[in-house]
Amino acid sequence: MDKNFVVASKEGSSYSDDAEPTHCNMCKWDLVVPYIEGRKMDRVCRYKQLKRGVYLVEVWDTYHPLRPGRYGNQRSVLRARYQLKVFKNGPIKNLKPIGRCEQYYWKGGLRHLKVFSEDGTTLKDVTLDSKGRLKTYTDSTRGEFNQRIVSYSYDEDKRILRRWRGRYEDWRAEGGGWNIPNECIVRRNENGMPLLDNGDFTETAYSGTKASPYKTRDIKYVAGRKHGVERTYNKFGRVILEEFFHHGTELPRWMAIKPEDVTVNEILDEGNAEVRRAILELQGYEVFLARCEAAGQLRVVDQDPDDKVGTLIHIDLPKLVGAARSSDTNRVSLLRVKDGTLPKHYVLRVPPHMKTARQANAWTWGLKENQYTPAIER
């Protein structure tokens, strides 16, 4: 199974690892969802057979033309529509991307990108000049593709048409959009970090105001950690991937874009402590606790003099996500502890029957209240 291409399930709502593209009951087309470096792209290719060997193919900007995007009310935009002729007995499953970008290195000021297939043979060899422009481009797979675009048309969006017309020849030469994921060229330094010198391909944004921290200004790393939006462009300059970081922690897009809209329940429901800490920092502990106070009753039960032991807080909510037992229905016990080294706080969830902060902290280590006596805390 090619990892770059994963296929929609029969319902078109969740995605499985089936080798074959599957039929969608909603739109009655067959769907293929491209992956880039293990992440689903916000794009779906769907096709139907017109006659033997000839397919009508559409590329949509969201997962499914009949569904809104992953993150709210994103509109589905038709990016491309073309007819595809498949030769020999080539089934549509042969429309697969050609390999993964596995190695980046420097060579006498030139940047060199090689794309390898899974058995290690070089499929593509791309050289960039010092400004990141394409210098040489070799593609050993081109002859192996048993597909060709026989007709091509855009309708509906004239603006997109204008943007794409000049690029169509290039685009067609490289597989007609099917291998767009592999056209991603990310320049990285020796440590694998995206290059940030002139921001041609990778850019990030400084934290701006508290309300909208990702309004783009020019930035990069804060204290050695990624902070802001990292965008990955394909060689046509289109954004194909956006990743959101808060001091080194990657956040889901919907949280990062509007942290003030993340509700109390969504934060409590988040399984990852780093993500939870990041979103609490973005939103502000004060805001979060004030919302808890407004929503239900918030009580500081016990505040230990040692900030590393923490503060025990009880939050009583009318409705709690994930409550299993009746006694837990409306109580969340949280322990707010300081990190051992850095001046940041974590909020950990503890059982509702905890009485003191020290007891709660010892519980997180599986110990009794008087057993937790760390000699060194880092």
Next chain:
Amino acid sequence: MEQYRHGDLLIMPVDSIPKGAKQTEKSKQRILAYGEVTGHAHRLSAGTVTELGGETFFTTTVETTLTHDEHGPIVFKPGNYRVVHQKEYSPDYGSIRVAD
């Protein structure tokens, strides 16, 4: 009993490593724990790391240093140690490991 806290790990000396503790891919690189969001790892400079039933142990005959990108280093004397992962409460599962 001496206890050392290193981020979301608590390390305690033990008399011996239980029989059947084995090395995994992660422990061969002397990684005690790995942060999936941040990518930071708690890594030892020397010693043998083993795992048994979700618990992590390590033994060392020389002084070994535990490092992490965001926490200060801790030096351990030769001996056997048990690593406790910090857990937090989950209404669904009782307790789950703290993830970072």
